[in-house]
Amino acid sequence: MMMRSKKIKLLSLAILSIGLSQNALAEDHWKLFLKNAYIDRDFDNDAVKDTGSWSQAISLFYDSKFQDTPIDQLQIGLDANVQYAVRLSNDKHAADSVLPFDAQSQKQASDYAKFGGAVKLKYKENVLKVGEIWSDSPVANIDASRQLVGTYLGGTLSSTVNDHLSLELGVLSKYSARNDDQFRKLSYTQNGNKIQSDGMSYIDLKYRVNDQLKAAYSFAHLENIFNKHYVGLEHNYALNADTQLNSKVRYFNVQDTGSIAAIDSQNIGVIETVKYKNHTVAAGVQKIVGDAFPALDGYIPELYFVNWNVTGFFKKNEQTYHFIYGYNFKDYVPGLNALVKYSYGEKIKLADGIENNESELNLIGAYNFQHDYLKGMGLQYLFAKYDTKYGNDFDENRFFVTYTKKF
Structure with missing residues (x-):
């Protein structure tokens, strides 16, 4: 109880200290975010x-x-945040990847x-940030x-080179998991061996060929562990006022x-999306060539995969097919969206040479309240059903109630 009271006190002091500076920086951006999260994963295997x-x-x-600063065209700023979460349910004595879990005491x-923050400097079209980094790479x-x-x-150092080309250089030393x-060292675990790194350095290049075609290249060096290359192409084409096509090709190597890790993995993904009025239909294929794709410790996601699910469809030699259908109910219930996604992965090579397969069905609904008194409040629901030939099947429900207030 004393430790919890101390955390709450520190949180209150941090919010108060930020709030006291608001009068002096009235034009700055503030966001209050509330999130109520219910997450439950029910395994079919009673032993799990x-x-x-x-x-x-x-x-x-x-x-x-x-x-502005005394130096011509050099400007300075600050980003900061305080995040706090409290568990409302009883302790299940199981690691759910939502709140911290002590494996020793269970x-x-x-x-x-x-608590986090970053100092930022801007010179012309170049922005340097040092501190906590919210990377989208x-x-x-x-x-x-x-x-x-x-x-x-x-x-990170971000720069707009010209109307077509932008780049970002980054050096990331540690990561604080969800x-x-x-903040802890970046690491990767393979066959039970945890390998720590002194940091990752990367470069992102984004090039707009024209209004329809975009290209991207990224390279990352994770010291002591691996080098990662990424190439992406995205094309948008409007058939008419009601119909748009979006094509994505993404490749990782x-x-x-x-190091003591043995990694030789490639991910090739293609997805085609058709939007017609309120309907969205998409189909894609993702292929892992070689070893399982090396996902880093701390649940760091790979959001640029063409197929990223509740479970990771990036196992050794895995080939995945996925289909998506979404509908925007704006003509009937403004603010309501629904989506169905099905993924099937096959040709998974297990350690003993046996071939495995897996599938996942996602049902997703989201509603943003439209009434003036409830502006900023949203509801999100996700149901996931996961099945595998060799492994543990489960059903998962996630329900979020969120509120965002900007001022």
């Missing part, structure tokens, strides 16, 4: 413990406008908090899929750098 929890989070985000934390993503957001520690209140 079910996981999940019910929690409430409150977060405050601050994004300052750039202020206890889940009753609450936890994250094909080689380094943040995770907001559960409760509090997983982020990095490091620095269920952790500490990851090779070890001579």
Whole structure:
């Protein structure tokens, strides 16, 4: 109880200290975010413990406008945030990847908090950030899929070279997972061996060929572990006022750098999406060539895969087919959207040489309230049914109630 009271006190002081500066920076951007999350995973195998929890989070985000400095055209700013979550349900004594879990005592934390910030400098079309990094890169993503957001520690330099080309350079030293209140070294676990890295350096290049075609290339070096290349192409084409086509081709190549990890993996993905009025239909194929794709510890997602699910369809030699149908109910219930996704993965090579397969069905619904008094409030629901030939099947339900207030 004393530790929890201390965390709440620190949270209150942090929010108060940020709030006191608001008068001086009235034109800056603030966002209050509330998230109530219920997550439950029910395994078909009675020998496997079910996981999940019910929690409430409150977060405050601050994004300052750039202020002039004595140096001509050099401006400075600050980003900061406070995130806090408390468990409302009983402790199931199981790791659910939502709140911190002590494997030794088999206890889940009753609450936890994250504090972060970054100093930013702007010179012409170049922005340097140092501190907590919310990376949106094909080689380094943040995770907001559960409760509090997983982020990095490091620095980035973003630059708009011209109307067609932009680039970003990044150095990331540590990562704070979605269920952790500490920044820890980036690491990768293979065959039970955890390999730590002193950091990742990367470069992102984005090139707009024309209004319809975009190209991207990224390279990341994770010290002591691997090098990762990414190439992406995206094409948009409007058949008419009601029908648009979107085509994506994405390729990843990851090779070890001579560490104790043995990594030789490629991911090739293609997805075609057709939008007609309120309907969205998509079909895609994703192929893993070689080893299982090396997902880093800490549940760091690979959001640039053409197929990223509740479970990871990136096992050794796996080939995945996925189909999506979405509908926007804006003509009947404004703010309501629904989506169905089915993924089937085959040709998975297990350690003993046996071939496995797996499938996942997702049903997703989201509603954003339209009434003036309820603006900023949203509901999201996800149902996932996972089946595999060799392994543990499960059903998962996620229900979120969110509220966002910008000021």
